[in-house]
Amino acid sequence: xxxxxxxxxxxxxxxxxxxKAERTVSFFxxxxxxxxxxxxxxxxxxxxxxxxxxxxKSKARERLVDFYKNKFKPFILRFNxxxxxxxxxxxxxxxxxxxxxxxxxxxxxxxxxxxxHVFYRxxxxxxxxxxxxxxxxxxxxxxxxxxxxxxxRILEKKVPLWDVILLMTYALPSIIAQSAPFxxxxxxxxxxxxxxxxxxILIFRASGHSYxxxxxxxxxxxxxxxxxxxxxxxxxxxxxxxxxxxxxxSILASNPAVxxxxxxxxxxxxxTLVIGNVNGDKVSDLLFFDSGEDDNQRIIIAGNSVVKKSxxxxxxxxxxxNDSTVVMFDKNNRADYDVLTSSLMQLNVFESSISSxxxxxxxxxxxxxxxxxxxxxxxxxxxxxxxxxxxxxxxYNKKFSLPFGSIFxxxxxxxxxxxxxxxxxQTIGLIIGIVICLLYWTMMILGQIFGNRGGLNGFWTxxxxxxxxxxxxxxxxxxxxxx
Numbered sequence: 382x383x384x385x386x387x388x389x390x391x392x393x394x395x396x397x398x399x400x401k402a403e404r405t406v407s408f409f410x411x412x413x414x415x416x417x418x419x420x421x422x423x424x425x426x427x428x429x430x431x432x433x434x435x436x437x438k439s440k441a442r443e444r445l446v447d448f449y450k451n452k453f454k455p456f457i458l459r460f461n462x463x464x465x466x467x468x469x470x471x472x473x474x475x476x477x478x479x480x481x482x483x484x485x486x487x488x489x490x491x492x493x494x495x496x497x498h499v500f501y502r503x504x505x506x507x508x509x510x511x512x513x514x515x516x517x518x519x520x521x522x523x524x525x526x527x528x529x530x531x532x533x534r535i536l537e538k539k540v541p542l543w544d545v546i547l548l549m550t551y552a553l554p555s556i557i558a559q560s561a562p563f564x565x566x567x568x569x570x571x572x573x574x575x576x577x578x579x580x581x582i583l584i585f586r587a588s589g590h591s592y593x594x595x596x597x598x599x600x601x602x603x604x605x606x607x608x609x610x611x612x613x614x615x616x617x618x619x620x621x622x623x624x625x626x627x628x629x630x631s632i633l634a635s636n637p638a639v640x641x642x643x644x645x646x647x648x649x650x651x652x653t654l655v656i657g658n659v660n661g662d663k664v665s666d667l668l669f670f671d672s673g674e675d676d677n678q679r680i681i682i683a684g685n686s687v688v689k690k691s692x693x694x695x696x697x698x699x700x701x702x703n704d705s706t707v708v709m710f711d712k713n714n715r716a717d718y719d720v721l722t723s724s725l726m727q728l729n730v731f732e733s734s735i736s737s738x739x740x741x742x743x744x745x746x747x748x749x750x751x752x753x754x755x756x757x758x759x760x761x762x763x764x765x766x767x768x769x770x771x772x773x774x775x776x777y778n779k780k781f782s783l784p785f786g787s788i789f790x791x792x793x794x795x796x797x798x799x800x801x802x803x804x805x806x807q808t809i810g811l812i813i814g815i816v817i818c819l820l821y822w823t824m825m826i827l828g829q830i831f832g833n834r835g836g837l838n839g840f841w842t843x844x845x846x847x848x849x850x851x852x853x854x855x856x857x858x859x860x861x862x863x864x
Contacts (some may be wrong), residue, residue, distance in 0.1 A: 574806025
């Protein structure tokens with residue numbers, strides 16, 4: 382929208398409200414003629430008209446109108462945001478002694494022939510538009526796949542609607558952090574593919590510009606997306622996770638049956654709970670495997686159970702188990718076991734035994750700085766758990782590798798789109814982007830598994846997908862330049 386159109390729109394808005402005000406005053410004046418309301422409206426109208434005439438004839442208005450017409454409006458019409466950013470960067474480079482870089486930034490958006498800032502502004506606008514559309518696409522995929530299924534299960538347990546809305550809100554940062562890198566790849570591929578198939582890239586190249594000139598705004602927008610995604614991943618995600626777990630624990634305290642899914646298996650470090658049918662607070666066919674401190678195992682079987690709330694701290698729920706059977710045996714000598722039967726038994730289930738949200742702060746609930754301090758603190762212990770240390774290292778590297786994957790995807794998108802997007806660039810970009818996203822996501826999942834369970838180095842497992850994307854982008858870029 383141009384400045385003249387914006388100015389006319391403001392004037393039309395003022396005229397609209399002025400007309401509505403005059404109509405309202407005339408309506409009430411005719412409706413309540415010769416009454417106190419009519420006299421009050423007449424008084425207000427005359428009072429407003431007096432001050433309006435005073436403002437029209439005042440010197441302050443003349444100075445404001447003169448400033449608007451002679452200074453502000455010409456400045457806005459001449460102002461270019463991209464040029465201002467580059468000139469400001471050049472000024473900073475001069476101040477800190479980087480004169481060569483300062484000269485480059487000062488002349489970066491001006492060149493003979495086609496003015497670069499026109500192309501940059503056009504390309505950045507198109508890239509951001511396609512990124513936004515792709516972001517909505519991935520956002521709704523992750524939202525429906527991860528959040529709505531959980532929310533559906535919680536709503537079935539008659540949890541208050543406002544608590545469910547808060548849970549959805551607290552889970553949004555994780556969806557945003559996952560969607561941004563994939564949206565960068567797919568959006569940039571579709572945008573650059575369209576420009577290539579419609580020969581717009583060819584026109585810019587024919588004006589004497591190299592592929593580096595096109596690569597610069599692409600990577601710059603990828604960097605901006607990475608910085609925003611890192612803020613979400615490093616700050617909003619831990620805050621949202623903490624609040625999500627806190628609210629979820631309060632929901633479990635008021636309604637423990639939320640955690641019991643029908644025909645499911647709940648696993649902890651040394652405990653497993655097999656759940657049958659769930660109907661309200663009644664559970665059938667419970668099977669509980671537990672290992673005690675004396676290395677003995679016990680199996681608890683119950684036909685029907687009733688779930689009740691518990692007032693004791695740390696206890697998630699109380700299970701009143703009818704017709705229960707307890708089998709206790711030694712792991713080393715399974716032939717020696719004891720069997721107990723009872724018509725009614727009460728079992729306390731602790732949060733750490735069944736719930737995925739405990740009071741312990743998980744790596745997901747920490748910022749990168751907190752994780753770094755925790756890793757350094759762990760390494761000072763003599764008897765630290767290597768598995769726990771690996772989980773912290775994996776999460777620490779993931780906080781950087783996932784959001785900054787947008788830069789690598791932006792770098793890969795340019796050569797892929799220009800090489801394979803000459804015909805039907807949007808469709809080809811969409812297909813290639815989705816395939817690469819699936820491969821990238823698979824590598825991330827495998828990296829987390831190998832890092833947490835296999836004990837592999839967290840840096841290499843989390844950065845391997847980005848390194849692969851960067852190497853592939855470099856190969857395709859040199860192939861594009863040689864072609």
